[in-house]
Amino acid sequence: MKKLLTTTAAATALLMGASGAQAEGKLAIYHWFEYIPQELLDKFSAEHDVEVIMDTYDSNESMLATLKAGAIGTYDVAVPTDYMVSILISEGLADEIAPGELKNIGNVKDAFTDPAYDPGLKHSIPYQGGTTSFSVDTAEYAGDVNTTDVIFNPPSELHGKINILDSQGEVLALAAVHMGIPQCSTDREQLKALNAMLQAAKPHWASFNSDTAKEVLAAGDVTVGMIFNGYAAKAAEARDTLQYAFPKQGWVNWMDSVVLLKDAPNRENALKFMDFLLEPENIAAVTNFARYRDVVTGSEAFHDPALAQEPEGNPPAGIEGVFVQACDAETQAVYDKIWTNLKK
Numbered sequence: 339m340k341k342l343l344t345t346t347a348a349a350t351a352l353l354m355g356a357s358g359a360q361a362e363g364k365l366a367i368y369h370w371f372e373y374i375p376q377e378l379l380d381k382f383s384a385e386h387d388v389e390v391i392m393d394t395y396d397s398n399e400s401m402l403a404t405l406k407a408g409a410i411g412t413y414d415v416a417v418p419t420d421y422m423v424s425i426l427i428s429e430g431l432a433d434e435i436a437p438g439e440l441k442n443i444g445n446v447k448d449a450f451t452d453p454a455y456d457p458g459l460k461h462s463i464p465y466q467g468g469t470t471s472f473s474v475d476t477a478e479y480a481g482d483v484n485t486t487d488v489i490f491n492p493p494s495e496l497h498g499k500i501n502i503l504d505s506q507g508e509v510l511a512l513a514a515v516h517m518g519i520p521q522c523s524t525d526r527e528q529l530k531a532l533n534a535m536l537q538a539a540k541p542h543w544a545s546f547n548s549d550t551a552k553e554v555l556a557a558g559d560v561t562v563g564m565i566f567n568g569y570a571a572k573a574a575e576a577r578d579t580l581q582y583a584f585p586k587q588g589w590v591n592w593m594d595s596v597v598l599l600k601d602a603p604n605r606e607n608a609l610k611f612m613d614f615l616l617e618p619e620n621i622a623a624v625t626n627f628a629r630y631r632d633v634v635t636g637s638e639a640f641h642d643p644a645l646a647q648e649p650e651g652n653p654p655a656g657i658e659g660v661f662v663q664a665c666d667a668e669t670q671a672v673y674d675k676i677w678t679n680l681k682k
Contacts, residue, residue: 414608442616477579486516522665568629591659
């Protein structure tokens with residue numbers, strides 16, 4: 339029998355009772371919210387006679403904080419975004435996968451077998467890729483949607499009607515795109531300007547929220563919402579006047595990965611789960627549910643045909659998005675301060 343845990347109480351139980359996860363036939367997953375279909379977890383559980391215990395988070399930064407606070411040795415795998423994979427590796431929080439331990443690793447498309455954030459895929463497998471931008475309710479706003487001015491320099495009719503993701507990496511990366519400055523800049527004047535721009539925009543935002551980013555747009559509680567493209571596609575199913583923006587300045591690209599964590603209590607089952615996700619039909623089930631994209635050869639045969647036409651998943655040609663960069667520790671401390679001030 340499979341048990342799915344998705345609450346804060348579940349996390350507490352895991353942290354306080356790590357020994358329970360060490361029994362044979364278990365798998366402890368730390369995962370983004372609303373991202374994997376329950377049916378797929380049930381399938382893995384049945385095929386491998388494994389009880390799956392899952393807890394969720396709403397940002398890479400909160401996931402990292404939990405792991406560093408004592409969850410290493412509790413969870414077997416986590417699902418961080420590209421830049422956070424490299425941080426987990428650099429901080430010694432990811433285990434190494436030996437050659438031959440994943441029999442399906444050859445299913446990863448060639449272009450994704452040697453990513454900069456985990457060269458040679460020694461600690462992770464690619465999971466789902468997508469973009470982060472924002473959606474606009476065109477029934478409420480008739481202006482230009484495809485510009486980052488919508489959230490960082492909004493017109494008066496949008497004041498107090500904007501939700502921003504509670505995600506430091508993506509917000510600050512998109513802010514850098516808006517200003518045309520490099521990420522991880524060490525230029526004092528650029529950093530001062532970045533901070534001033536964010537502080538000026540903040541009074542016009544209604545909320546910082548990730549886990550209900552889809553719901554507030556679908557319900558019409560906000561007119562603009564920063565959001566992941568798959569979430570945006572689901573919101574548009576409920577409110578067809580929502581348009582996902584691909585700003586002329588650019589947007590944020592990302593690739594989430596499944597990482598084998600250091601001191602995984604159920605390491606063998608973790609590897610079985612990673613292999614399971616590298617099977618075309620299984621990863622396609624995630625893609626169809628979450629509305630992002632996978633990079634497993636042969637998965638296209640199992641994709642929902644609607645994905646090919648979904649506007650949120652098909653960026654226009656001629657404009658490039660950016661990946662969030664992992665800064666060095668000294669530079670990151672400055673960005674942490676900017677973010678802390680923004681959240682006050």
